[in-house]
Amino acid sequence: METHFLKKSGTAAIAIIFAVFLAAIHTYASQEELALFDQGYGYYLSYEPEKAVESFHVFLNEFPDSSAKDAALFWLGRSFVSLRRYEEAKQIFSKLKQEIPDSPFIMYAEKELETINTPDAGKETKTAIEKIDSEIQALRNEKARTDKILTQITEERDNLRFLLEEEKIKMRALEADASRFDGELKEILARLQTLRKDHENNNATVTTSQNQIDEPVAVLQEVTKEATAESDERVIPNDTVQGTEQEQRNQVEDPHKNEKAYPVIQQSSSHTLELIANEETWISVTIDDRESRERLLKPGARVKWTAKSGFSLRIGNAGGTKIIFNGQDIGPLGEKGKVVKLKLPSLKLSTSHKEPSKVL
Incomplete structure (x- = not known):
């Protein structure tokens, strides 16, 4: 509990000192010097220690007499710790103590050296760093997954836009066809109306002709009926036929x-x-x-x-x-x-x- 409190207190103190330090170097340092230092520090805060190490090395090589040299050395050492390159971190912190003994970062550099040199403390630090690295990797994976999903959504959106345009084109074509069919339907209805009138006129003509035919047919049927009745009156009933079987056979002129x-x-x-x-x-x-x-x-x-x-x-x-x-x-x-x-x-x-x- 005490160790955790000291760590939190130390981190807060570093932040305060570094804020004062930044205000100072912004007053005396050049724009190029500030830009390069801010770049390295930004990489460190973004959990990109490799790029931070590279930027601080460039800064120290180009501005060896900078007023921010002690800060650059300290954050370079912290970057090596994040990379678990503890020997290089020890060298940087030792160099800070030797070259700038009155720097406000000395006490924090000594704590870093103590942590690195203490097995248990080093182990705890390593565990914390590993945990942070794991979380960073998880965040990177999540970001990659999110980017992939975003790319898929963008592609689907573009596809939907394309399909929507196609449907609009089809809809316009259907509207044109519907308009054409409507015109053709009106023409067909007009033709049907004309045919219906012609049919009614033809029916009237056929009815007149049929009446003219039915009258003589009725007369003919009546005459035929009368002739049939007269013929039936001359038929001899079967029960009047008498005689033996031989006589009946003799009366048949043609047996077939x-x-x-x-x-x-x-x-x-x-x-x-x-x-x-x-x-x-x-x-x-x-x-x-x-x-x-x-x-x-x-x-x-x-x-x-x-x-x-x-x-x-x-x-x-x-x-x-x-x-x-x-x-x-x-x-x-x-x-x-x-x-x-x-x-x-x-x-x-x-x-x-x-x-x-x-x-x-």
């Missing part, structure tokens, strides 16, 4: 006159025919144009035949019979009660309302 064409089913080497009765129906089948069979099928009954060339069929109830030929449903044959004739695989269908004779 009313035949209806169905899609041709793909032929194969042999064929299968299956009939399914959904209602009571009479059927007649001729197999390969040789074998003929007739049946009366009850609802739910099934019959199945096989042929090489095909079948000729006559069915008394087209709507109540389902035919599967070669595994394929050929679809509806006609309405209930209608007589149909067809040939498979060349599928042709003729219809009749005549009732077939039933086979017992």
